Amino acid sequence: MFKPGTISSLIAILIGFSASAQTTRPEAEKQLADDIYKQFVEIQSGYTTGATTPVAEAAASRLKDAGFSDSDIFVGGAIPKKANLVVRYHSTGAAKPILLLAHEDVVEAKREDWSTDPFQFIEKDGYYYGRGTSDDKAQAAIWIANLIQYKKEGFKPDRDIIVALTADEEGGGPYNGVEWLLKNRRDLINAEYALNEGGWGEESNGKKISNDLQVSEKYVVNFRLEVHNKGGHSSLPVPDNAIYHLAGALDRLSKFGFPLKTNAVTSAYFQEMSKIDNGPEKNDLAKVAENSPEAMQRVAAASPAWNATLRTTCVATMLEGGHAVNALPQLAAATVNCRVLPEDSRDYVESTLRTVIADDQVSVELLGEPHPGPSSPLRSDLMDASRQLTDKFWPGVPVVPMMVMGATDGAYLRSAGIPCYGIQGFFVDRDDIRAHGRDERMGIQSFYEGQAFLYELVKRLSVSRSN
Numbered sequence: 010m011f012k013p014g015t016i017s018s019l020i021a022i023l024i025g026f027s028a029s030a031q032t033t034r035p036e037a038e039k040q041l042a043d044d045i046y047k048q049f050v051e052i053q054s055g056y057t058t059g060a061t062t063p064v065a066e067a068a069a070s071r072l073k074d075a076g077f078s079d080s081d082i083f084v085g086g087a088i089p090k091k092a093n094l095v096v097r098y099h100s101t102g103a104a105k106p107i108l109l110l111a112h113e114d115v116v117e118a119k120r121e122d123w124s125t126d127p128f129q130f131i132e133k134d135g136y137y138y139g140r141g142t143s144d145d146k147a148q149a150a151i152w153i154a155n156l157i158q159y160k161k162e163g164f165k166p167d168r169d170i171i172v173a174l175t176a177d178e179e180g181g182g183p184y185n186g187v188e189w190l191l192k193n194r195r196d197l198i199n200a201e202y203a204l205n206e207g208g209w210g211e212e213s214n215g216k217k218i219s220n221d222l223q224v225s226e227k228y229v230v231n232f233r234l235e236v237h238n239k240g241g242h243s244s245l246p247v248p249d250n251a252i253y254h255l256a257g258a259l260d261r262l263s264k265f266g267f268p269l270k271t272n273a274v275t276s277a278y279f280q281e282m283s284k285i286d287n288g289p290e291k292n293d294l295a296k297v298a299e300n301s302p303e304a305m306q307r308v309a310a311a312s313p314a315w316n317a318t319l320r321t322t323c324v325a326t327m328l329e330g331g332h333a334v335n336a337l338p339q340l341a342a343a344t345v346n347c348r349v350l351p352e353d354s355r356d357y358v359e360s361t362l363r364t365v366i367a368d369d370q371v372s373v374e375l376l377g378e379p380h381p382g383p384s385s386p387l388r389s390d391l392m393d394a395s396r397q398l399t400d401k402f403w404p405g406v407p408v409v410p411m412m413v414m415g416a417t418d419g420a421y422l423r424s425a426g427i428p429c430y431g432i433q434g435f436f437v438d439r440d441d442i443r444a445h446g447r448d449e450r451m452g453i454q455s456f457y458e459g460q461a462f463l464y465e466l467v468k469r470l471s472v473s474r475s476n
């Protein structure tokens with residue numbers, strides 16, 4: 010016998026139960042993802058001091074235990090301690106493969122900087138703590154756990170599903186796994202497109218704001234400006250002074266802004282932001298999406314992030330000059346760091362810099378080799394699936410296409426002709442992003458929801474639409 014109140018609370022419990030059951034995978038699958046995640050986080054794969062090979066080997070042995078054949082698993086890389094793992098899950102072959110990418114290495118973390126041991130996987134207050142819990146071992150563990158589950162179910166996709174866990178994303182360098190695979194074993198990872206880190210869910214005060222889908226990145230170009238001068242005694246100054254030439258050039262640079270503009274990605278971003286934002290810029294954000302120059306001016310002035318979304322930027326970051334307190338300088342030099350829109354070329358940026366500097370005493374030299382990559386096209390299958398699933402998991406939360414200012418391994422894939430999209434389904438407080446910092450963590454519920462979201466997303470994208 011139930012009293013009415015008891016019945017309604019029972020119904021509430023049942024509804025609550027079924028709602029939460031929908032947004033996470035069954036217990037056994039959560040457990041497997043957890044186990045792999047813990048194992049990965051506790052491997053010291055720090056970019057400079059660690060090794061990625063134990064991560065690759067741990068994943069390989071899990072896959073073999075789950076019945077993947079040796080011929081579908083590759084472990085190897087630039088040097089013995091920086092191995093990558095690539096595994097292929099076979100399909101009917103009706104469509105080109107999809108590549109699921111995550112990196113194995115992490116930013117260094119020191120025990121004394123943290124309140125917990127960064128290489129212990131610690132559960133506390135609803136979070137998992139540890140270096141790599143958000144960047145990028147959660148996604149790495151989930152790709153592997155979900156692939157094992159597809160196999161268990163006997164899932165037959167129409168495109169091969171390739172998972173690649175790669176070395177040295179943090180800082181790039183000579184052992185970068187994506188670069189190495191593209192150069193040496195492109196056959197293993199060749200795909201119609203790839204999913205990767207770089208996009209995540211944004212939360213503010215516990216409220217989910219947006220699920221960001223990263224479709225392009227700015228790329229980095231560094232320049233060194235140098236002025237040489239014969240110098241002399243400082244008691245006999247002349248107007249032709251190396252420091253003054255450089256200072257003048259930097260002053261002109263500080264007053265210069267590259268043209269404001271949008272592309273397909275940033276225009277879609279501002280369109281979505283105009284729906285979410287309730288601040289004074291709401292109307293301007295919509296007008297930016299329609300290419301209004303006045304609205305772009307106001308929006309760029311309102312926020313450094315919006316400014317950086319609307320234009321290429323170049324900023325002085327380092328300075329040197331002079332050799333004695335009582336001598337005229339023989340050298341003055343500055344480093345200028347540019348973050349370039351995908352559609353702007355390196356040559357355009359360099360020639361614009363020269364024009365702005367407008368002083369032939371100041372030489373402009375390119376530092377390093379930039380890695381420009383085009384934006385990935387906004388694929389309708391991916392956009393539709395992301396939108397539908399985001400709305401299913403987190404009703405009312407929009408999918409926002411993004412161009413990020415930072416860089417991921419997606420840039421290597423894009424410039425090699427493999428479009429790449431950052432999407433995870435993990436939600437992070439936008440004012441408390443701890444990746445690369447101390448006490449990095451991941452909400453436990455968020456991890457499980459990300460697992461379920463990616464499980465369904467990959468399934469949908471790997472069966473042809475007629476199915």
Ligand SMILES: [Zn+2]
Nearest residue numbers: 144145178206
């Ligand atoms: Zn990362």
